[in-house]
Amino acid sequence: MDDLYREHILEHAQHPRNWGELPDATFVMRAANASCGDSLEIFLKIDEAGIIKAVTWQGDGCAVSTAAASLLSEKLVGSSIQKWESMSAEDVLRELELLHISPSRQKCALLFWQGLRSGEDWAVVQGSAEREQQ
Amino acid sequence: MKVHETQTQVPILQRQIHGKKLVYLDNAATTQKPESVITAISDYYRTHNANVHRGVHTLSDESTERYEQARQKIAAFFGARADQLISTRNSTEAMNLLVQMWEKFLRPGDVIVVTMQEHHSTLVPWQMVSQRTGCEFIVLPMDDQSTWPINAFAELLQEKKDRLRVVATAAVSNVTGVVAPLEKIDAQLRKWGVRKNVLVAVDAAQSAAHMPSRLDRWPVDALTFSGHKMYGPMGIGGLVVSERLAQEIAPVLYGGGMIAEVRTQETSFHEDFAERFTAGTPDVASLVGLQAAIEFLEEIGWSELQAHEHDLVQYAYEQLQQVPQVRLIGPEPGAEFASRVGSVTWTYEGVHAHDVAQILDRSGVAVRSGHHCTMPLHTEQDWVATTRASFAVYNTREDIDQLIAALEQVQTIFGV
Numbered sequence: 395m396d397d398l399y400r401e402h403i404l405e406h407a408q409h410p411r412n413w414g415e416l417p418d419a420t421f422v423m424r425a426a427n428a429s430c431g432d433s434l435e436i437f438l439k440i441d442e443a444g445i446i447k448a449v450t451w452q453g454d455g456c457a458v459s460t461a462a463a464s465l466l467s468e469k470l471v472g473s474s475i476q477k478w479e480s481m482s483a484e485d486v487l488r489e490l491e492l493l494h495i496s497p498s499r500q501k502c503a504l505l506f507w508q509g510l511r512s513g514e515d516w517a518v519v520q521g522s523a524e525r526e527q528q
Numbered sequence: 529m530k531v532h533e534t535q536t537q538v539p540i541l542q543r544q545i546h547g548k549k550l551v552y553l554d555n556a557a558t559t560q561k562p563e564s565v566i567t568a569i570s571d572y573y574r575t576h577n578a579n580v581h582r583g584v585h586t587l588s589d590e591s592t593e594r595y596e597q598a599r600q601k602i603a604a605f606f607g608a609r610a611d612q613l614i615s616t617r618n619s620t621e622a623m624n625l626l627v628q629m630w631e632k633f634l635r636p637g638d639v640i641v642v643t644m645q646e647h648h649s650t651l652v653p654w655q656m657v658s659q660r661t662g663c664e665f666i667v668l669p670m671d672d673q674s675t676w677p678i679n680a681f682a683e684l685l686q687e688k689k690d691r692l693r694v695v696a697t698a699a700v701s702n703v704t705g706v707v708a709p710l711e712k713i714d715a716q717l718r719k720w721g722v723r724k725n726v727l728v729a730v731d732a733a734q735s736a737a738h739m740p741s742r743l744d745r746w747p748v749d750a751l752t753f754s755g756h757k758m759y760g761p762m763g764i765g766g767l768v769v770s771e772r773l774a775q776e777i778a779p780v781l782y783g784g785g786m787i788a789e790v791r792t793q794e795t796s797f798h799e800d801f802a803e804r805f806t807a808g809t810p811d812v813a814s815l816v817g818l819q820a821a822i823e824f825l826e827e828i829g830w831s832e833l834q835a836h837e838h839d840l841v842q843y844a845y846e847q848l849q850q851v852p853q854v855r856l857i858g859p860e861p862g863a864e865f866a867s868r869v870g871s872v873t874w875t876y877e878g879v880h881a882h883d884v885a886q887i888l889d890r891s892g893v894a895v896r897s898g899h900h901c902t903m904p905l906h907t908e909q910d911w912v913a914t915t916r917a918s919f920a921v922y923n924t925r926e927d928i929d930q931l932i933a934a935l936e937q938v939q940t941i942f943g944v
């Protein structure tokens with residue numbers, strides 16, 4: 395736990411990357427952690443092949459969920475959405491170098507990813523009917 | 529027993545957390561257990577364990593005797609007789625049970641009232657039964673976030689007194705420490721002459737360890753409690769009902785123990801109240817443990833305990849007020865004990881409650897962060913999450929000093 399608040403986590407928590415709305419987003423996803431009140435929205439632009447072209451996000455959360463969202467958002471562009479959907483929680487924690495996080499904080503670290511894979515809750519912003527039917 | 533002697537009675541308080549002495553300030557979630565409670569439970573299993581009522585052998589007799597003694601003690605603590613006590617796993621189950629038993633009296637258009645600061649264990653069961661029965665479910669917002677909304681309640685009565693059937697509320701809020709004005713609620717109902725049409729149900733989960741919570745003193749029909757929040761074991765709680773209510777309700781759990789006669793097509797129930805409402809094997813060991821917890825409380829005595837805990841709440845409030853980033857919520861503790869009971873809760877500017885709690889844990893200080901199962905209140909007040917320090921009789925001013933010292937770490941780490 396002692397390195398949970400290490401510098402680069404804190405730095406991302408205080409200066410989250412890719413913050414805000416994305417005007418030409420094709421999808422908006424939401425995730426919330428009801429027990430602590432954290433919630434976030436992810437704006438994605440995804441092309442026909444399922445490749446993520448752009449991402450922004452915004453929300454309320456603790457340092458861990460904010461930093462994890464910021465860090466993951468930096469890894470999205472150029473990768474396929476399917477890849478993220480099919481990853482396990484453990485894979486994601488490994489990506490974040492947070493494998494040893496306590497069980498009570500895992501939910502925080504995984505909130506952004508939870509949003510990414512909440513396929514059925516996707517709101518389609520501009521068309522992309524094909525995806526909507528899935 | 530003097531208040532300061534209680535610390536040595538609770539073994540877990542000797543634990544080290546991250547190399548520091550544990551400062552346990554999460555007592556509203558669950559209190560720690562005195563040695564006497566732990567011993568009572570293990571003694572029961574070591575020497576007296578047998579199923580109750582169902583055997584003629586010695587152990588069964590011993591177990592039954594302990595079971596009945598414990599029930600009497602617990603009921604008396606809540607100002608009732610054993611035949612007014614239905615044991616449950618916890619306060620949540622007790623409230624759900626009350627709702628299920630009361631459902632048959634509810635009609636479409638009836639009014640059920642709770643407040644915004646109710647714990648989900650009160651709010652949700654009444655909300656769900658309102659949906660099932662077509663009742664109007666009213667959640668009163670808090671008076672300027674601090675006090676129980678007695679004025680709004682009075683106004684509501686003017687309009688809806690004829691349809692009002694249920695008022696359910698916490699005797700003490702687990703977030704703001706607000707004490708419900710039970711006498712005033714009762715007086716309002718009497719003023720309009722509707723008291724007898726209304727079920728007044730009180731969630732005593734957060735009052736039981738901090739102030740007398742008694743059916744023979746409170747003008748209410750039922751109360752619920754959790755043993756684990758009053759120095760007893762987890763897994764035991766109860767619903768205590770008035771004599772009037774005991775006459776009106778019927779069991780909703782069926783099985784062994786609670787029956788008189790069973791035939792293939794019909795069953796009659798046990799005449800005895802306690803039996804009728806105890807389907808299946810009760811948790812005797814936990815009841816015995818809870819009896820020991822009540823004896824622990826009685827050895828201290830309410831006046832010493834209340835004075836000490838009020839001092840802790842006041843001291844914590846004052847100390848936290850000195851921290852510039854802290855915004856305290858709920859009423860300021862006044863001179864009166866009942867002005868705020870059991871806990872202090874705050875938000876920390878610029879830092880999420882989870883991060884505050886995690887950093888405090890590094891210093892061995894255990895507090896709770898989040899919604900505290902009061903999401904409507906947090907949403908209404910626009911708090912993302914809050915941090916709460918809640919007290920028990922074994923806490924000291926030094927514990928609060930540790931809390932304040934640990935809070936400085938938050939500033940160091942987050943630089944706010």
Ligand SMILES: Cc1ncc(COP(=O)(O)O)c(C=O)c1O
Nearest residue numbers: 618619620647649698702733754
């Ligand atoms: C006011 C209040 N009511 C009810 C409960 C529910 O207690 P339990 O989880 O033991 O059923 C709690 C516990 O946090 C509480 O604070």
